[in-house]
Amino acid sequence: MMEEFYLTRINRIWGCHSADLSKPLAGKVLATLPSVEDGYIRIAGGKITEIGSMQHFKPAAGVDIVDAGRGHVLPAWCDSHTHLVHATSREKEFEMRLQGRSYEEIAAAGGGILNSADVLRAMDEEELYDVSYRRFRDIQRMGTGAIEIKSGYGLDFDSEIKMLKVIRRLKETNEIPVKATFLGAHAFPREFSNDHDGYIDLITRKMLPYISDHGLADYIDAFCDRGFFSPTQTEKILEAGAKYGLKPKIHANELAVSGGVQIGVKHGAISVDHLEEMDDDSIAALAASDTIGTMLPGCAFFLGIPFPQARKMINAGAKLAIATDYNPGTAPSGNMNMVVSLACIRLKMTPEEAVNAATINGSFAMELQHKTGSITVGKEASFILTHTMPSLAYFPYSFGHHPVSKVFIRGREV
Numbered sequence: 001m002m003e004e005f006y007l008t009r010i011n012r013i014w015g016c017h018s019a020d021l022s023k024p025l026a027g028k029v030l031a032t033l034p035s036v037e038d039g040y041i042r043i044a045g046g047k048i049t050e051i052g053s054m055q056h057f058k059p060a061a062g063v064d065i066v067d068a069g070r071g072h073v074l075p076a077w078c079d080s081h082t083h084l085v086h087a088t089s090r091e092k093e094f095e096m097r098l099q100g101r102s103y104e105e106i107a108a109a110g111g112g113i114l115n116s117a118d119v120l121r122a123m124d125e126e127e128l129y130d131v132s133y134r135r136f137r138d139i140q141r142m143g144t145g146a147i148e149i150k151s152g153y154g155l156d157f158d159s160e161i162k163m164l165k166v167i168r169r170l171k172e173t174n175e176i177p178v179k180a181t182f183l184g185a186h187a188f189p190r191e192f193s194n195d196h197d198g199y200i201d202l203i204t205r206k207m208l209p210y211i212s213d214h215g216l217a218d219y220i221d222a223f224c225d226r227g228f229f230s231p232t233q234t235e236k237i238l239e240a241g242a243k244y245g246l247k248p249k250i251h252a253n254e255l256a257v258s259g260g261v262q263i264g265v266k267h268g269a270i271s272v273d274h275l276e277e278m279d280d281d282s283i284a285a286l287a288a289s290d291t292i293g294t295m296l297p298g299c300a301f302f303l304g305i306p307f308p309q310a311r312k313m314i315n316a317g318a319k320l321a322i323a324t325d326y327n328p329g330t331a332p333s334g335n336m337n338m339v340v341s342l343a344c345i346r347l348k349m350t351p352e353e354a355v356n357a358a359t360i361n362g363s364f365a366m367e368l369q370h371k372t373g374s375i376t377v378g379k380e381a382s383f384i385l386t387h388t389m390p391s392l393a394y395f396p397y398s399f400g401h402h403p404v405s406k407v408f409i410r411g412r413e414v
């Protein structure tokens with residue numbers, strides 16, 4: 001692929017937000033998706049250097065031209081919440097759920113996250129990297145141009161560090177921007193089942209100092225929910241993380257109104273994620289804050305639990321993003337195209353809202369808004385070129401066979 005080229009004859013370029021956009025889109029503004037009709041994009045050195053209308057297209061001499069064939073351009077997806085690094089799948093638990101057992105029952109019986117931790121502890125770093133790198137390539141092919149990845153399936157010192165090292169190696173491939181989140185507080189490991197304070201001590205006194213010394217994490221996370229970490233325990237973890245300069249991005253309100261949203265907001269979380277179970281107080285706290293609410297509709301879809309009340313949160317003025325939650329237990333798919341469809345079909349978001357939530361607001365949820373998340377001069381040339389399609393709505397409408405023609409990441413076709 002050439003260093004510099006024009007992509008011409010684009011039916012419509014979506015997500016052309018201003019470079020000055022300094023905050024995530026809040027409330028009803030989420031529906032504003034600026035676009036350029038009948039346009040072209042100039043790409044050089046992996047970045048967008050010019051956006052214009054075909055009417056005024058005057059190509060510079062010697063620059064290659066790629067014909068978009070009247071397809072549409074969408075910003076590459078910003079998947080701001082994943083557990084892409086994990087050892088193996090858990091379809092046995094899936095079958096147990098099909099027979100009527102709930103996710104929480106399986107977890108309480110020692111399955112779930114602890115099951116994943118057993119396998120991951122036994123897997124060496126090389127193999128963990130290999131299986132993870134395969135997923136990392138897959139999600140790029142489906143249109144993801146930036147990703148956040150969590151630890152949290154190690155649950156002991158060596159294994160949490162192993163996961164974070166694998167995430168660092170994915171970061172060092174320099175294929176797409178990667179943010180690393182330390183989620184030691186994902187579940188209490190078996191060896192601490194009768195000593196929860198002991199595990200929190202291990203996280204705060206041993207894991208965090210090492211992670212900070214070695215620059216292994218950008219954010220700190222805790223699963224603040226019924227049967228997992230209480231608001232008080234979560235607060236201890238977030239306070240310890242803050243001492244090492246790690247901002248929170250937490251799991252909250254998936255299984256119950258957990259108080260997690262308020263704890264996240266109080267500690268200046270970049271985002272509070274899941275939000276299937278929200279009462280009016282949690283919605284008001286979220287809406288009054290700068291914290292992004294990240295919904296993960298693949299999880300509610302896969303577990304058969306209630307979907308987040310997106311419209312209520314939008315009407316309250318919240319800043320919302322959507323992400324995959326790619327993990328073996330509650331959302332075994334890293335396909336953001338599907339998430340955009342689910343956001344429309346099950347969260348009743350408009351196509352414009354879903355695209356913004358999956359791109360520009362997702363980029364803010366990883367503090368990558370200056371690099372990616374929109375088709376803006378100066379940002380990375382990471383975008384999806386669609387097949388010809390009659391409208392933007394056709395994209396989420398075509399669930400399961402999304403009209404993705406090509407994916408460009410930093411100016412190169414994947």
Ligand code: NIG
Binds near residue numbers: 112116
């Ligand atoms: O985001 N909710 C907590 N963590 C993951 C699920 C982890 C698992 O079951 O492996 C989630 O849904």
Ligand code: FE
Binds near residue numbers: 325
């Ligand atoms: Fe998650």
